[in-house]
Amino acid sequence: MFRLDHPLKSPLFDYYAPLGPSYRGVLSIPHSGEVIPDVFLPYLSGDEMAYKEDVDFKVNELVDIPALQSAGVAVLVAHVHRICVDLNRAESNCILFWKDNTQGKKLVIKDPTLDETERFIEIYHRPYFEILKATLQDLEKRKGGLVSMVDLHSMPSRPTEYHMKQNPHQKLHRPDFCISDRKGKTCRPEFIEFFHEQLTKKGHESSFNDPYIGGYVTEFVDQFRTNNIQIEINRSIYMSEKDKILTQEKVLKLKPLLTEVLIQGFEKFDS
Numbered sequence: 001m002f003r004l005d006h007p008l009k010s011p012l013f014d015y016y017a018p019l020g021p022s023y024r025g026v027l028s029i030p031h032s033g034e035v036i037p038d039v040f041l042p043y044l045s046g047d048e049m050a051y052k053e054d055v056d057f058k059v060n061e062l063v064d065i066p067a068l069q070s071a072g073v074a075v076l077v078a079h080v081h082r083i084c085v086d087l088n089r090a091e092s093n094c095i096l097f098w099k100d101n102t103q104g105k106k107l108v109i110k111d112p113t114l115d116e117t118e119r120f121i122e123i124y125h126r127p128y129f130e131i132l133k134a135t136l137q138d139l140e141k142r143k144g145g146l147v148s149m150v151d152l153h154s155m156p157s158r159p160t161e162y163h164m165k166q167n168p169h170q171k172l173h174r175p176d177f178c179i180s181d182r183k184g185k186t187c188r189p190e191f192i193e194f195f196h197e198q199l200t201k202k203g204h205e206s207s208f209n210d211p212y213i214g215g216y217v218t219e220f221v222d223q224f225r226t227n228n229i230q231i232e233i234n235r236s237i238y239m240s241e242k243d244k245i246l247t248q249e250k251v252l253k254l255k256p257l258l259t260e261v262l263i264q265g266f267e268k269f270d271s
Contacts, residue, residue, distance in 0.1 A: 011037070012127050013078045015135075016065050020072035024266040025148030026135055027068060028217055030087035030128065031056035033079040037124075040084045043096055043110055050105035051083060052244045054098070056154040062238060062251065063152070064259040071263045072270070074135050078128060083107050085124040088153075088215035095120045102162035129220060136224045145271030148191070149228035150262060151217040157236035159211065170211045177206040178232040180214035187227035191269055195229065198261045204237075227269055233258075 018024070034055055036044070044051075060077045068075055078087055083101075086094045095117050099108045112120065139147040155178060156163075159170055177199050181187045192208065199206045214230040221228040235241050238250045 010079075010127070011035070012080055012124065013076055013131070015131055016069050016075040016077070018072045018074045019069040022072040022270060023074070023139055023142055024072035024270045025074070025139065025150070026132070027063070027073055027075045027262065028132065028149065028151045028221075029056070029060050029075070029077045029153075030151065030217060031082050031153055032059040032077065033081050035079045036081050036084055039120075040096070043108055043112060044083070045106045045109050047105060047107070050101050050103075050107055051081065053101040053103055053105065054082065056082075056152075057235065057239055057244060058246055059152055059154050059233065061246070062233065062255055062258055063262065064255060067259050068263065068266075071266060073263070073266050076128070076132060076135070080124055085120065087125065087128050088151075088217050090216050090219075091121050091125055094125050094216075100162075102156070102160040104161060132217075132221070133224075136221065136226065140225055143271065145225075146188070146269070147224060147226045147228075148266050148269050149221050149226050150265070151215070151221075151228070151230045153212075153230060153232045154235050154238075155212065155232040157234050157241060163211070167211065174211065174234055175205040175207045176234045176237050177204055178210060178212050178234075179206055180209050180212050180218065180230040180232070181228075182214045182218055182222070183209050186214065186218050186222045187229055191227040191265075192229050194268060195231065195261065195265055198264060202257050202261070 065075050083098045086097050096108050100106055157174055158172055179192055179195050181192045196206050212232050218228055218230050238254050239246050
């Protein structure tokens with residue numbers, strides 16, 4: 001395990017090593033990055049407001065990272081904007097995938113060549129999964145049972161036109177949290193049920209695999225011996241979706257609550 005007294009920083013991500021006596025699992029935050037490397041600028045529209053629409057805005061600030069580290073949880077936080085490289089997608093469609101944002105505003109004005117795409121994958125996509133793989137492999141060696149992993153995201157409070165095209169039958173109302181396990185594929189039932197029960201006990205509505213079932217990160221992690229889920233946070237419970245700013249009084253309530261639930265889950269399933 002990467003035992004550090006400071007985060008492992010790179011232009012791509014921060015890696016916060018577990019510092020407690022037990023190494024219990026991993027928290028991945030792949031979509032909160034807002035950095036657009038200069039190399040991507042020739043491909044993009046330049047509409048900075050359009051870029052902000054689908055960021056998992058400040059999700060890394062909704063958890064107490066030092067508390068998670070002390071509880072034995074490694075935390076991986078990506079920096080690069082998802083419109084450049086979408087870390088929750090496979091290599092085949094991760095680079096400049098979002099031609100328009102979910103409100104229909106143009107993002108990408110030209111596509112890279114195949115050689116450029118491969119170079120971007122090598123530089124911007126693979127390192128995140130290399131360190132995630134190394135962490136999971138190390139945890140597998142240390143633990144007798146399953147490794148716990150949570151992939152943390154945020155979602156719009158209502159489906160956009162894009163989302164309705166993807167699934168015209170989805171509900172317009174969205175819960176505070178959506179917890180996903182690829183419809184039962186990536187964890188034992190008691191693992192996902194625990195997080196649902198704890199969030200419900202704390203007064204939040206949560207759903208299973210609706211409107212999201214999990215993405216590439218949960219698929220990738222499933223090759224290891226894991227209980228692994230994706231959690232989507234409804235943006236209305238912590239920010240102004242219109243102005244793209246945090247609502248501090250909501251964050252002050254949500255951050256300790258979410259951190260506590262995560263730590264309880266990692267501790268309960270530490271085997």
